[in-house]
Amino acid sequence: MTDPVNTLFECWLGELHTNLQQLVFAANNHNPNDHKDDSSLRNLIDQSVGRYRQYYNMKSAVAKKDVFSLFPPSWLTSLEDAFSWMGGWQPSTAIHLLYSKSSVQVEACFADLTSVITSDDLGDLSLSQINLVDALQKKTVCEERKISEKMAKVQESAADTSMVDLSNVISEMIRDENEEGVNASDGRVELTLEPKMDALEEVMRLADGLRMETLKAVIEILTPIQGVYFLIAAAELRLRLHEWGLKKDTEKNS
Template sequence: MLFQRFYDTWFEQLRQLVQQLSEAPIPPTTEEHHLQLRQLVHKAMSHYAEYYRAKSAAAKHDVLAFFSAPWTTSLERSLHWIGGWRPTTAFHLVYTESSILFESHVVDILRGFHTGDLGDLSPGQFRRVSELQIETVQQENDITDELSDWQDDTTDILGTKYGDGDRKMEKLAKILERADQLRLKTIETLVELLTPQQAAEFLVAAAELHFGVRGWGIRVDRERGSS
């Protein structure tokens, strides 16, 4: 399908963006480096926004394809929440990366030296991340409840008229769009409260997690296919 071709191209472009972010001077030492990093972070966020715009448009024509997602691996699909990654995963990633980096620089940080990375989040940043996590959990639960209501309402779908079935699919597409909007909003809000260096580190870590799960899933699917 058309979206699968789009996804393959988009995924390869994501690899290129992550490579550029990984090669950027961190920590940035000059104003030119700061500008370069901010531009790369903005470019990465625009890339994610483009993905969700394309997904929303395609889902209006075939929403069920995004629940089976043939362009993903079986492992990726097993981890999906309403057609994609669970938004609260982003907060777990921030906490994990922050903990790893803090432990690696703990001596310097305790001596008062600031590393400027995710291991050096300020108390204000931690507080805001925690608040956002609570808000996101509530929104996740609301969307999950909406999907549950949709599923309850479709128990008699075989007995409905064709037009009624179309309206049910339209409603499902709107639920998927709400979930995708929360996914994008979560990334955007986190990036906004982080410094450009921290945002770059977060985006690289998120993409590497994506690449790792996908690579593992491809191997598992190959093994299942050859068994």
């Protein structure tokens, strides 16, 4: 039976692919002298960011039903999971992506002496933009550390008094072959795990919130056309990683 959540994710990936085509078209047809074009780009950027928000809303709905299924999310490939942080991309990755794309574009211009870096290109970030990105990176890394510390506390709670006591009680029942007692303890297990599930849901909410906050902050630093180029790079990386991961998982299972 097909997992409806995985189906939703596949639909989202399809929308991301369509959005990528729209972004590429907009970039290829950008007219820097047309102010209306900037307005059109901003609308496209808002739509693109909205798709990422849609993805995190989907994750939030899943977390309310079964937060454990998000560590890692069942729809991620092994490759994607290997690069994951709290069930998704690490927020500061958005900043690394910006710097990497900028570097790639600068190197491309040096390789082609007929090319000219323009203010439309991520290879020409201004000093003020670089300073803003640097400040954003420091803030983001600080917030990531706080969330990681919260996650560490949740993980440590796997061996807290309530868990150890419950483990001991049920283990004694198993040794005594008290199957009825073991089955009757399901309610206590749920009560013991409930606060940990709530804590995990909170960590996921904070992590996804920081992911969205960082994405929007990066785009706000950029000009509209730079924002489009950044979103193209983000979508391409997201889609390619998933495709490569699917291929790796298929090879592993064959």
